[in-house]
Amino acid sequence: MIRVVLADDEPLTRAGIRTVLGAEPEFDVVAEAGDGHGAVELVQAHRPDVVLLDIMMPRLDGLSAAAEIHRTVPDTGVIMLTTFSEDEHIARAFDGGASGFLLKSGDPRELFAGIRAVAGGAAYLSPKIAQWAIRRLGGDRMSSAVRARELVNGLTTREREVLALVGSGLPNAEIGRRLHVVEGTVKVFVSAILRRLQVPNRVQAAIIAYEAGLVERD
Incomplete structure (x- = not known):
């Protein structure tokens, strides 16, 4: 059972x-x-596996709530619920503690997949959010498509396989099952990939995986 605060x-x-x-x-x-302050209090009280946070909320906005939750209850995965009209906030969120980004108007199957992934310790990007990030953040915050491919070409074949699965939102345990290696080995690969790609977290690694063409786009 995956416990969720909404x-x-x-x-x-x-x-x-x-x-x-x-x-x-x-x-x-x-x-x-119904507000960010209440979300923080509920997460601290219930210690859920995942919290779904709207970005725009009274008393405390979702981005600030996410940062406080990440600081005080780091074992709870944070998923931001967004709309494209909030793109400037999405950009800020990439530097915060969120592990997932979903569109409110998205397919329920994406919601299920995102919660499962983040509950399992992975990052998850709605495919449309990933494509948005590539378009909007490419010039300032992420590598261009050419640079992404150059970075990916510097990885070993196995590292590219792992990166593609990270980009698909799979947790380390599932990546290990698919590649027939133990979870500890996957963690070593992920750490090496982040270092080689020069990014701080799985979310930005997932964006590079999309940009380099390792993950199929809808």
């Missing part, structure tokens, strides 16, 4: 997400909040 200031949005998650027996929405 935070959004729109009751109808919360009700919709709760209904969608309720259709899958593996998810349990243990608490809901």
